[in-house]
Structures are given as C-alpha cells and as structure tokens.
Amino acid sequence: MDNLKYLLNKKIHLKITPEICFDGILTDIGDDIVVVFDGQRYVYIPLVHVHKIRLSRSDEEIGEPTGFLLSKQTESISYHTILTNAKMLFIEIHVLGNQSLYGYIIDVLNDYFVFYSPI
Structure with a gap:
C-alpha cells in the first residue's frame, strides 16, 4: 500500500x-x-x-501516539505478524457493530487463529 x-x-x-x-x-x-x-x-x-x-x-484533537505498538518490531507489518505478536496478550476483537470479544489469541495458523475468551 x-x-x-x-x-x-x-x-x-x-x-x-x-x-x-x-x-x-x-x-x-x-x-x-x-x-x-x-x-x-x-x-x-x-x-x-x-x-x-x-x-x-x-x-477534534488527538494526542500523540504513545505506549505499546506491536508493529514496531518488524520493518514491514502484516496481518499475520500482528496476530502472532498479539499471542497471549489480553485483547479486544470487534466482531459485529459495537459487539466485542475479550480474550487471548492462543495460536495463529495460515487461514485462522485460535481465540480463547474467559467469558
């Protein structure tokens, strides 16, 4: 892009x-x-x-980006890289409209990932 x-x-x-x-x-x-x-x-x-x-x-003002950014670990980012770096971190995934899932990415494969939610 x-x-x-x-x-x-x-x-x-x-x-x-x-x-x-x-x-x-x-x-x-x-x-x-x-x-x-x-x-x-x-x-x-x-x-x-x-x-x-x-x-x-x-x-509307938006402050300067701070904190943890997963993508700075590699030169070129990709969807797979981001998901792999997010493994075992507590994350929020927006699924539909304003509905979200909270949990952990357990594993990332070629065409899907395994997500664990304590809910």
Whole structure:
C-alpha cells in the first residue's frame, strides 16, 4: 500500500461500513493492515474491511501516539505478524457493530487463529 504512505502520521478518517467510521492518526501501514491511534489506544484494521480512507476534516484533537505498538518490531507489518505478536496478550476483537470479544489469541495458523475468551 505504497500509495497510502503519504497519510502516515496524519489524522485520517476511515470508513469501515456505512454506519462505522473511525478517526485517528495513521501510525503504520502494511500490505494488508493499517494501524490507527485514536487518542487512547492502537487499533489494527485489516484493509479488506476498509471502504474508504481520507484525511480527516474533524477539528477534534488527538494526542500523540504513545505506549505499546506491536508493529514496531518488524520493518514491514502484516496481518499475520500482528496476530502472532498479539499471542497471549489480553485483547479486544470487534466482531459485529459495537459487539466485542475479550480474550487471548492462543495460536495463529495460515487461514485462522485460535481465540480463547474467559467469558
């Protein structure tokens, strides 16, 4: 996704579905994933879910990205790399609308991952 590199470290607006839009600072981009900082946390979004990316027109301030960023361990990030680095960390996965699952990624394979939730 070299054509999106000019958006790095800029405030962007992501449209994931017609109902779900997201504003934040684009901190990293790979061939199949984008990393956005929303002011409180890093959000890892697969590009197959993104419908539109543009510079944000919002006046709302978002603080500088701080804290732990999984992707800085490698030069080029990918969906598989992010999932592998997230193994055994307590994470939140958005599944549908505003519904989330909380738990741990136990294993990552070629076409699926094993997720354990204590709920």
